[in-house]
Amino acid sequence: MSTPDPAAARADHEVVAGRFSTLGAGVLILAVVAVVTGVVLLPFYSATAEGAHRSVVAMQASLPLRFLQGVHHWASALLIVLGAALLVYGLFTHAYRRPLGWAWVALVGLLQLFVAFQLTGHLLPWDTHAVSSAAIELGIAENVPVIGPMQARLLRGGGDAVSPKTLTTWYVAHVALLPLALVALAALYVAQVRRAGHERLWQRCRRVVLATLAVVLVLGLAVPAPLGPVATPADYTSYSAPPEWYVLALHTLLNLAQRLRPDLAFLGTVVIPGLAIAWLLLLPWLDRRRAGEPCSTSVRGLAVLGVVGGVVATLMGADHMAALVGTRKAPPPAQSQGGPATVQLDPALVRNGKAVYDKNGCAGCHKIAGQGNSVGPPLDGVGTRQPDLDWQIRHLKNPAAVVKGSTMPPYKQLSEADLKALATYLLSLR
Numbered sequence: 419m420s421t422p423d424p425a426a427a428r429a430d431h432e433v434v435a436g437r438f439s440t441l442g443a444g445v446l447i448l449a450v451v452a453v454v455t456g457v458v459l460l461p462f463y464s465a466t467a468e469g470a471h472r473s474v475v476a477m478q479a480s481l482p483l484r485f486l487q488g489v490h491h492w493a494s495a496l497l498i499v500l501g502a503a504l505l506v507y508g509l510f511t512h513a514y515r516r517p518l519g520w521a522w523v524a525l526v527g528l529l530q531l532f533v534a535f536q537l538t539g540h541l542l543p544w545d546t547h548a549v550s551s552a553a554i555e556l557g558i559a560e561n562v563p564v565i566g567p568m569q570a571r572l573l574r575g576g577g578d579a580v581s582p583k584t585l586t587t588w589y590v591a592h593v594a595l596l597p598l599a600l601v602a603l604a605a606l607y608v609a610q611v612r613r614a615g616h617e618r619l620w621q622r623c624r625r626v627v628l629a630t631l632a633v634v635l636v637l638g639l640a641v642p643a644p645l646g647p648v649a650t651p652a653d654y655t656s657y658s659a660p661p662e663w664y665v666l667a668l669h670t671l672l673n674l675a676q677r678l679r680p681d682l683a684f685l686g687t688v689v690i691p692g693l694a695i696a697w698l699l700l701l702p703w704l705d706r707r708r709a710g711e712p713c714s715t716s717v718r719g720l721a722v723l724g725v726v727g728g729v730v731a732t733l734m735g736a737d738h739m740a741a742l743v744g745t746r747k748a749p750p751p752a753q754s755q756g757g758p759a760t761v762q763l764d765p766a767l768v769r770n771g772k773a774v775y776d777k778n779g780c781a782g783c784h785k786i787a788g789q790g791n792s793v794g795p796p797l798d799g800v801g802t803r804q805p806d807l808d809w810q811i812r813h814l815k816n817p818a819a820v821v822k823g824s825t826m827p828p829y830k831q832l833s834e835a836d837l838k839a840l841a842t843y844l845l846s847l848r
């Protein structure tokens with residue numbers, strides 16, 4: 419094998435590093451737009467359960483504020499898309515190698531921050547979709563072994579379910595804690611890129627910056643951020659929100675892990691993404707070659723695996739996805755007509771149903787009277803919320819066909835008799 423010409427390799431790397439920092443400028447300008455619009459909107463927003471939704475409705479009624487909110491919404495969405503694109507580009511071109519190692523670490527951190535901004539910001543309008551999504555996310559956090567319950571409590575702002583305290587907690591994170599981290603990581607990124615000899619950033623990146631700005635301004639003007647009906651306390655324990663586009667891959671991983679065993683959901687939601695992030699963060703030290711040296715096949719292989727896996731997982735979840743735009747409609751009322759709640763339940767069936775419940779690991783995801791896990795909603799009172807035996811049976815056989823976006827596994831394999839007993843037991847939980 420001939421040794422590569424070091425001068426040519428260095429020139430190649432110059433091009434890569436130049437492109438990497440140019441794309442990075444697109445990401446940074448979006449972050450600036452998101453921060454500036456966020457700061458301007460701040461005085462118009464009220465972070466209380468009574469005021470939040472009303473203040474967002476008022477924003478959307480005023481043209482300039484609706485525009486700003488739209489820009490804020492789309493800038494934060496594009497941050498994730500462009501940030502991920504930059505990461506993939508950097509992976510395939512080895513932009514993570516020295517001298518850009520720390521710039522790479524900052525970028526991986528920034529991408530996680532962008533997702534954290536999305537998740538917390540999504541709760542702020544306090545509509546039904548926002549609150550149910552938070553209930554699902556907190557259930558996922560609680561399902562992590564050992565630290566789960568404590569971490570979920572902290573994230574909820576205390577208590578056992580989503581509550582107005584959760585709104586305050588996420589609001590503080592969204593407008594104070596996360597922005598501090600954003601400033602620190604962005605400063606690290608810029609300093610490292612400049613140190614690597616890419617100082618005249620503005621001249622090099624003017625076109626990317628202007629194009630990015632144009633896209634968010636047009637989107638903000640043309641497509642307002644979606645908003646659903648105001649949340650009620652019933653949404654605090656409703657786990658039926660269809661997933662947003664940026665969590666579709668996680669949604670699929672969650673489903674796959676649950677199929678192994680319900681209480682292993684955290685393998686899909688925490689362990690696999692955690693390993694991927696750890697690998698990305700350590701990459702500059704795992705592949706210690708200098709910029710311009712030959713590419714590493716193992717890094718390329720894992721990168722291809724990660725990208726293909728991410729795309730496939732996203733597509734697999736796509737049929738459940740929440741609408742990207744438009745007004746979000748209220749979910750159909752849970753209560754069915756007629757008053758089956760007054761019907762007498764056969765105590766023998768209730769007892770058999772309880773046995774079917776115990777045997778099929780439902781407690782791996784549901785709490786009854788405080789016993790069990792919180793991947794799904796607590797089932798106390800489900801006989802009042804869903805008093806229809808047929809609904810219960812249809813839901814058990816195929817949850818996703820009844821509740822859009824449901825991640826509960828289907829129980830088609832149960833016999834009709836078991837299904838009926840189980841559904842009767844559920845109706846007894848009033």
Ligand code: HEC
Binds near residue numbers: 779825827
């Ligand atoms: C892997 C986790 C998981 C397992 C296991 C699971 N569920 Fe669920 N369940 C969910 C989720 C998530 C929801 C919320 C979405 C929905 O309503 O389908 C849910 C919803 C429900 C609801 C509707 C609750 C309401 O308030 O509307 C009932 C009833 C229910 N499950 C019963 C059961 C029974 C009975 C079993 C065992 C045979 C079971 N579930 C097993 C995750 C699970």
